[in-house]
Amino acid sequence: MSADHGHGHGHLVSFDPTESEPDLHVPVEPRGRAVRIGIGGPVGSGKTALVAALARALGERLRLAVVTNDIYTTEDADFLRRSAVLAPERVEAVQTGCCPHTAIRDDITANLDAIELLEERFGDLDLVLVESGGDNLTAVFSRGLVDRQIFVVDVAGGDKVPRKGGPGVTTADLLVINKIDLAPLVGADLDVMTADAHRMRGELPVIAQSLVADPAATAVAEWVLAQVAAVRALV
Numbered sequence: 001m002s003a004d005h006g007h008g009h010g011h012l013v014s015f016d017p018t019e020s021e022p023d024l025h026v027p028v029e030p031r032g033r034a035v036r037i038g039i040g041g042p043v044g045s046g047k048t049a050l051v052a053a054l055a056r057a058l059g060e061r062l063r064l065a066v067v068t069n070d071i072y073t074t075e076d077a078d079f080l081r082r083s084a085v086l087a088p089e090r091v092e093a094v095q096t097g098c099c100p101h102t103a104i105r106d107d108i109t110a111n112l113d114a115i116e117l118l119e120e121r122f123g124d125l126d127l128v129l130v131e132s133g134g135d136n137l138t139a140v141f142s143r144g145l146v147d148r149q150i151f152v153v154d155v156a157g158g159d160k161v162p163r164k165g166g167p168g169v170t171t172a173d174l175l176v177i178n179k180i181d182l183a184p185l186v187g188a189d190l191d192v193m194t195a196d197a198h199r200m201r202g203e204l205p206v207i208a209q210s211l212v213a214d215p216a217a218t219a220v221a222e223w224v225l226a227q228v229a230a231v232r233a234l235v
């Protein structure tokens with residue numbers, strides 16, 4: 001439905017901000033495999049930096065591996081290998097060659113193959129982090145690929161991002177508002193961002209963080225540990 005408001009065109013107004021394309025895959029069985037957590041969000045919001053922080057925080061406590069998704073390159077995997085936060089062979093890159101959301105939502109085969117390769121290489125793994133390529137606010141992971149998903153937005157994208165909605169912001173198991181150290185520099189109102197995020201998400205959690213101030217992403221790392229325990233408890 002479009003709303004005509006007197007200046008010659010209409011705006012679409014009837015979208016449900018939580019709506020996403022149907023998930024084509026059945027939720028993955030938790031038995032006998034690593035817990036999988038997807039990390040998605042717009043380009044440059046800090047997904048790779050968060051993966052590096054989690055590897056730093058949890059690498060000693062969990063048997064951890066990472067799958068990265070890039071459209072044309074293996075940039076994110078190369079960054080993680082160079083940053084030496086985890087052994088290079090613990091990082092597998094998927095080159096999506098198409099819109100990143102397709103590879104995490106519709107045709108998830110390349111990501112499932114990468115996870116399988118890591119599981120074969122390391123035997124028992126506790127956790128696989130799957131980083132999506134940077135996409136838009138509509139990109140979410142299939143439940144056939146991951147058990148939980150984190151959506152990362154950043155203050156540099158503007159304080160209106162949380163209230164724009166989209167299934168990442170509204171339905172991800174955790175919303176991270178990243179780069180809060182930059183809020184004064186870009187004129188973003190953190191209180192507005194956080195309040196909008198809670199309004200859009202109901203009971204679902206929101207963490208505001210700066211990886212500059214806290215390179216170990218302490219609050220997100222704690223959330224991840226709790227999710228690993230929760231998924232394990234289902235088995």
Ligand SMILES: Nc1nc2c(ncn2[C@@H]2O[C@H](COP(=O)(O)OP(=O)(O)OP(=O)(O)O)[C@@H](O)[C@H]2O)c(=O)[nH]1
Pocket residue numbers: 041042043044045046047048049050076133134135178179180181182209210211212213
């Ligand atoms: N100031 C500040 N910079 C950050 C923070 N987190 C990440 N960055 C920087 O933001 C830039 C983008 O971070 P990335 O982790 O590469 O972002 P990304 O979401 O993985 O990007 P794509 O994979 O291209 O979508 C890098 O220069 C990071 O160092 C933060 O909390 N504060």
